[in-house]
Amino acid sequence: MTDEPAARAAELRAQIAQHDYRYYVLDEPQIPDAEYDRLMQELRALEAQHPELITPDSPTQRVSGTPSAAFGEVVHQVPMLSLDNAFTEEDVQGFDRRIHERLGVAGELDYVAEPKLDGLAVTVIYREGLLERSATRGDGVRGEDVTANVRTIRAVPQRLRGEAPALLEARGEIFMPLAGFERMNEQARERGEKVFVNPRNAAAGSLRQLDARVTAARPLTAFFYGLGTLQGASLPGRQGQLLQWLRALGLPVCPDTRSVRGVTGCLAYYREMGERRRSLRYQIDGVVYKLDQRADQERLGFLSRAPRWAIAHKFAADEALTVVKGIEFQVGRTGALTPVARLAPVF
Template identity: 45%
Template sequence: MSHVDESNPYLRDPPLEFEPVDSLSSAEAERRTEQLREAIREHDHRYYVEADPLIADRVYDLLFERLQELEAAFDLADPDSPTQRVGGEPVAELRTVEHTAPMLSIDQSGEAQDVREFDERVRRELSAEGFDATGYVCEPKFDGISLEAVYEEGRLQRAATRGDGREGDDVTAQVRAIPSIPQRLRGEYPDFLAVRGEVFMPKDGFRAHNRERIERGEEPFANPRNATAGTIRQLDPSVVADRPLDCFFYGIMAYEDADRDRPATQWDELQAFREWGFNVDDRAERVDDIEAAIDYRDELMADREDLNYEIDGVVIKVDDVAACEALGTTARSTRSAFAYKFPARTEVTTITDIVVQVGRTGRLTPVALLEPVQVGGVTVSRATLHNPGEIESLGVDVGDTVRVLRAGDVIPYIEEVVEDTSGSTFTFPDTCPVCDSPVERDGPLAFCPGGLACESQLERAIEHYVSRGGLDIEGLGPERITQLQEAGFLDSLADLYRLEAEELAELEGWGEKSAQNLVEEIDAAREPPLDSFLTAVSIPEVGGSTATELAAEFGSLEALINAQPEELEAVDDVGPIVAEKIQDFFDTPENRAALDELLDAGVDPESVDTDRSAAELDGLTFVFTGSLSVSRSDAQDLVEAHGANATGSVSGNTDYLVIGDNPGQRKQDDAAANDVPVLEENEFADVLADHGIEWPPA
C-alpha cells in the first residue's frame, strides 16, 4: 500500500514533459518539489525494499532529474531530499559518536548442545522471574557491518558504525547514500527511534562491482564484507552511492513516544519495521521452542548458497521484550540471544611456503602460503598456522596437501593434512627472523624477546601507539609510518616526539599543513592519561580495562614498574600469568630503554590518585534513564569511579533510579514494583554532594 497521496501526479503514470522552470512561481516550484520528493521516496521503497516498482527505470530517472533541476533553480536544497543520496558533500573525517544504547555482541557456537543449554538457562531464569515459557524469533546472521540509525520525528538524524559497542564512527552522510535506508519513516512512527541493522553488499552487486574494479585496473575486494567495510567509511558519499550497498534492520535500541508503546515482542518489532519503511529480511521466523529454532538453522544452512547475501549462521532471540530485559546483559553481550553458527567452508590446496610473522607483542605466528583456492566464493592464498604447537600437531610442511577452512567465514586456517607429500614437519626457527634474538617458547607459543629493539615489533608498536586503541594520534597510519622509517625519521617510539614539521613537509605526499597538524597532534600526547599510556606501549595481555585497573592501583608508571608479582596479582583482571607478562615486559632491557627514551623525550604520563577513600559510593547500584545534562555513559563512569555499580535494568538490588528528560516508562514501573527510590537529576546531584562528589563531572 502506498504511503503517498494517490493524487500525487508523480506516483503513477507521471508526466514526462515538464514546463520550463522559469515559468514557475516560487510557491509552485516548492509544491512540485515536495510532490516529487514524496513520490521518489515511495518509488525508492517500492524498488529497493519491496522489489515491486511502480514505474520504469527511465521514468524514475526523469523524475529524479526534474527534482534536481527544481532544487537548483529555486535554492530548495534539503538534507532529507532523495537527491542527497548522490550529491552529499564529502566529510573531512569520521567523527566518533556515542550510541543511544550499547551495541552488544551475542554468545555463539556451532554446536546444537550449546544452543540447548542456552535455552535451558533462559527458561530457568525467566521462570524464576515469573515469566511463562517464551518463544523465539530466528533470523539469518548477516555477515556485514552493524549500524545504528537514529530517527527523530521520523527523520534520519544520525547513523554510526558499531565501533567498540559504546561509540562508533559517524557515517550519517554515507548512510544517506544507501537507497534502502529510509531518510524519512512511513506510517505512524514514534517520536524518537534508534534501530540496529546490518549493512551489506549483495552477492550479485559484489561480483559486478569487483568486475568493474578489475576492468579499471584496481585490486578487487576479497569478499562482500570487506567491500562493505571499505565503502561505509568512505569520506565521499558519492562513492557510497556508486556502490551496491543494502541494509536489513532487526532491532530497536531506543524508543520514545508519548502516545504509542514500544512493540511488546521482537516479532512485533519486525512487523512495525516494515510499516515504518525499513528493509526486513523475509527469512525471519517466529518459533515456539528451541528445537524448532535448530530446525530453522538447518533449513537456512541448506539454502545458504541460494541467498543473495552472505550469512554465517542464525540468531535466536527471545521474543518477549520484557523477558529480554529481565534476562539482562553481561559487559559484552546480551543474555537473551544466541548465534548458532554454520560450519566453516573448506577446500583442499597445497602449501607453497611457510613464513613466520612477528607481532607487536613479540608473538611469532607461522603463516602458510597456498596455491590459490576458492573457499566459499573467496580466493584464499594464505592461512594461519597459529603457533609452533599447531605445526607440530598437524605435522605440516611445505609441499603438503591440506584442507583449508574459513573460521567465521573470514580468517582462513588449516584444518588437516590431506596428503603428506613432504614427509616432514616444518622446523620452527630458533631465532627471530627479524632481529635474530633467540626464540623463547611458552607451551605451544613462541616469542621474540627483542621487544622494541626488534624492527618488526617496533613498527607494529608504533602503529598501535598512535592508534585509537593507544594515544589516538591522528594523521599517522601504517603507510606513513613505513615512509618515515624508510626516511630514517622513526627508529624508536621516542622519535615520534622529535619529528619536525619542516622535515616532514619535504617528504612526498606531505604538505606544510599536514606536517604541522601531525606535530601538534603528537605534542598534545606528551602528557597522556596513565592507563592510555600503558595500553599504548603494547604490554602483553594488558588491554584498556586492565590498564585502567593498574593505573588506579599503582598511580604512577614508576610504581607499576617496581611492583612485585604479588602486588600485581592483587589487581582485578590480573592473575599469575598476566602478572608475569607485565613484569617480563618491564624487566626486558630493550623495553626499559625504550620507556626511558620516551620519558627523556618529554613524555610524562599523568599520575592517578590511588587514595581508596575515593570509593565513596561503595556498595550502591544506580540505573540511569532519559537524557541527563551529560551522557549516560559519563554518569555511569562517574559513579563507577567512586565505587558504585551502574547497571542497565532495575531490580531488587538497585539503590537508585536516576531519571532525566524523556525517561523510559518500563524502568520507572520496575522501580515502583521494587520500591527503588527515583531521583531527578538535581536530587541525584544532592546525593553525590553528600558524598563530596561534584556534579556534573568536569
Template identity: 45%
Template sequence: MDFKHHPSTDFRPLEALSRDQAADEIEALREGIRHHDYLYYVKTEPAISDAVYDQLFDRLQALEAEFPSLQSENSPTQRIGAEPVSALNKREHRAAMLSLESVQNDDEVADFIKRLQRDAGGGDNDGDGDDAGGGDDAGDGNQGPVALVLEPKFDGLSIELIYDQGVFSSGSTRGDGYTGEDISHNLRRAAAVPMRLHKAPRHLAVRAEIFMPRSGFTALNRERVQRGDEPFANPRNAAAGLMRQLDPNRVAGRPLDLFCYELLEIDGEAAPATHHQLLERLADWGLKTCPLNRNAEHLDDVRAYHAELEGQRDTLDVEIDGVVIKLDDRARRETLGVRARSPRWALAWKFAPREEITTLEEITVQVGRTGILTPIALLQPVDVGGVTVSRATLHNADEVQRKDVRPGDQVRIIRAGDVIPEIAERIEQPGQTRALSFAMPEHCPVCSTEIIRDGAYHRCPAGLACEAQLVGQITHYASRDALDIDGLGEETARQLVERGLVHDLADLYRLETQDLEAMEGFGETAARNLVQAIDRARRPSLQRFVYALGIRHIGARMATVLTRRFGSLDALLKADRTALERIPEVGPEIAAAVVAFFDNADNRQVLEKLRDAGVEVEDVSEQEPAQADDSHRLSGKTFVFTGELAHYSRREAQSAVEARGGRATSDVSSATDYLVRGKDPGSKAERAQDLGIEILDEAEFEQLLEQG
C-alpha cells in the first residue's frame, strides 16, 4: 500500500480486515498523510487534492476507531479531539532563547556590519560595542564582504520544538528566555507542526515562530465579530491566545503556521557549520523554513532586502515588523558571544511603525444582542494613538455607501476618545482596480434567518433563536442591573452556548456542577458557586426581569415604567400597542418593540420554559414598594458620558441614570443637563464646555446618584 505516491481510496471493508492487515494499512496511511502534510505545509507543493486527502484521513480515523489498540499518540488523527490540561506547566529550555537588539536607524545597521567586518579577524569583543559608532567610515559598511543571512522578523509567538528519534516530544513558549510554558498539547493540534521528521538526528531542539497568517486572522476575526465577540487586536495575539488554551480542541483546525529558524540543541550528528546550511537541513528534516530568507555580504544587500520586504509588508500573508541580520558562520558566533539578553552576532532592523493609514481587508457584519447588524471593517492592524486597531465600525449600510469604502482600499483611521475606531476617509489610489461595493447580507450570518430592514438598520428577527443574540442575551440577563448572577459573564456565556449546554435562557436553570467543571476556567468551587448564583435568580422582581429580557429600547428606566403600569408579567404579555402608547413615556417605536418581542413564538416558548424551570416573576403587589423615579433629583435629566470611568462600564453608568428617572444619550446638545467625564475624554467635553453644560467627574457623578 503506497499512499505517498499512489494514494488509492478503494478501501476494503473494515470487517474484512484482520488486526495485522489493519496495522499494516494504518502505518501506511500515517506515512502517506505525513508525506502529504510535508508537501503541503513545508514544500507548499501539494500532490493530491483536498478531497483525496480527506478520504485518506477519514479512513485512518475509521481504522483506529475499529482497532483501538493500534491508536498512537503521534498519529495524524490525534490533531483533533483531546482532553484539556489542568494548567500550563513550566518547562526549562534546552538552550537560552535570547531576544534581539532592535534598531530603526540605517546608521546603526552600518555600525553593526562594520563591527562584524572588523571582528572577522578576531578583534576585541569585550564590552557591548560602545565603540561601534566611531570613525568617519562607520556608515559605509562595504569595506569587505561578511557572510550574512537575512530573514524576516516575524510578529508571532516564539516557541521551542523538541524531537526525540525524529518524533515530536514537547514544545514550549519562549517565556523569559530560559523557562517557558509547556504548550505541547496545543502544538500537537496545530497541523503545521510535524509530528515526525525525515532522517532527523537522535535528538533535536529548534526555535520557531508560530503565527496566524493574515488571511486566517481576517477569517477568524470575521467569525468573532459576527458572533458578537471582540476581535483579536493582531495576528500575534490570536496565535498566542490559541497556544495558551488549556483545551487543545480549541486549537484544532485553526489557521496556524510556523517557520523554524534556529538550532537550540542537537545530538546524533554534527551541527551545520553555517546558518544557511542549518536552514537547508531543517527543511530536509521536514521543518518549515521561510522562503524569504536570503544570503548577503554587504550593507547595500541588507538595505535592499529591508526596502524590498517593507514594500511587500502589506501583501505578505505573514505579519512582519522588520528584518533580522545574522552572521552566517556559527563558529564565529560562538567567538562573538552574547550580551546579557541578546547575541552580538544578530540584529533586528525594524520597519517604521504603521500609523493611521492602513488597508481595509474585509467588511463583515456583527450581530448585536438585539439583532441589529452592524457593518465592521476588518483592518490590517495599525497603531492609532498608542493602541493597536484591527477593526472599525461602519455603523450601518448607509454609512458604508456614503464613505464608499471597499476591501483593498487604503483608509485613514481615527479613534476619538470614548468611541471605537472609525474610518475617517478613503485614501485615493490612482490606477487601483477596486473591489465590488459592499451590500448587507439577505440572511443572518449566524442563524440564516431572513434579515428585515428597520429604518437605517438591518435586523435579524430570530431573537433568542439566534446564537449571536443568545450569548448577548445571557450576558445581559445575568448583568448587575438585571438578575445579577455573579460569575456569568460573556466568556462563560460563550462557552455554555458553544458546548451546547445552553440553547435558551431556561437552560441556565438546569445546569449542574459537573456540566461547568469541564469548562475552561472552572473548578469544582467556581462551578458550584455559579449554579448557586443561578438558583438564587429564580424569583426576580418584575422590573429586573423585564429589563433582563433585553427587549429592544427597554432600559432599566423603561422597565420600571412598564412594571408600574402593568404590575405583572401576564398583564404585560397581553398588552397591545394601543395600551402601551397610552403611557406618556412610551412612544410608537417602543410600543412596537415590546409587542414584537412578546408576539415572537420563540420568545414566548422561552418564557414558558423559564416558568417550567421554576422561575417565578414577582408581581408588583408581591414586591417591596418602589421609590418613585420622579422623587429623585435626576428624574427627567439628560446625561452624556465621555471617556473611561474607573468603576462603571458605559452600560452600568447609563442604567444607573435610567433607574433614577433620567436618560442617557450619545450626543451633546442644548438639551443635555450633565456631561460625565472619565479618563481620556473625547471632543464631547469641549462641546459641553462651549454650551455651558455642567461637567462632572466620576466622584461627583457618584455623589449625584446617592442624593435623594
C-alpha cells in the first residue's frame, strides 16, 4: 500500500473533525449536510478497502455494531454532586449572603450564570486527548458506563483539539433539542409507536439503549460546564475561563452562559432567561449560578450532596386548567390506534 490512502484518510478525518467543531462548538457550519455526508462516505469506503487505516478516533467508529448485554458500573473518582435549589429571590439573596459570610468579604461577587438544561448529566474522560469512557451520574458515586452510546453523539469529540491534558474528565449534559424531539415524536406517531412525554425522558431513554445504533439515530447533543479529574494541566483561575478552555479543546459549551455581577446580575439573568425560555432551541427548568473565582470555590468546599458555591434557581412549574374538547384516534402505519385528546388552549 502506498502512502496516498493513509494520507487521504488522515485528511478526511481532520476535515470531518473540523466541521464537527464548527457545527457543534462554534455554531458556524461551513458546508452543507450533503457535502459532510460525502466526506463520511469517502472515508468509510477508504477504510473498508484498507482496514489497517481505521483509528480509534475515526468518525466512522462512533457506532458499534454489537448490542451490549448490560451497562457496566463506573465509580466516579470525583463524586458527581447535585445542586441545592432556590425558588425565590430571597433564596438567591440568602445563597449570596452565606458566601459573603464564609469568605469574609464585602462588595458584589462575580458569578457565572447558565441555563439549567433539562437533560441527563454525564461525565466524559479523555486520556491523552482520546475519548476513553463516559458514564451517567447515577447516584453521584456510581453511574452506568454509556461510552458506546456517547460515542455516537457527534457533538462529543472523539479526540480533543490542541494540547490536551494527560487526563481530563469533563462534566456536562446530554439533551435532545426541541426540534429534534418534535420531529422524532412525529415520526413515531406516523409509525403508530409510543411517543416520549418530554425531551428529558427522550434523552434519557435514548442514551440508555443497549444497542448503540438506536442511540445513533436519535437527535442527541451535549453541552459541558465543569470538570472532575484533571492531570497534566493547570486549571484556569475563573469559572468563565474554564468554559472558554473547554470550548477551545472542542467541547461544546452553552452559548447562553454569561458572567454576571452580584445578586442583581443573577436575578436579571433569571428574568431574561424566563422570558426567552420558550424561544430557546432546548428545554430548561431554571438557571444555575456559580461563583466565578475558583480559589473561592475551593475555600467554600462542598456539603454532602452539593457545592456551597453554586445553586440552581428553578422556574415555577407550568400548570394550567383546561377542558378536554374531544378525543380522536389516529391510525399508525402498523394499524395501531393512538388516542389524542383535543384540549382548549390556555396560553
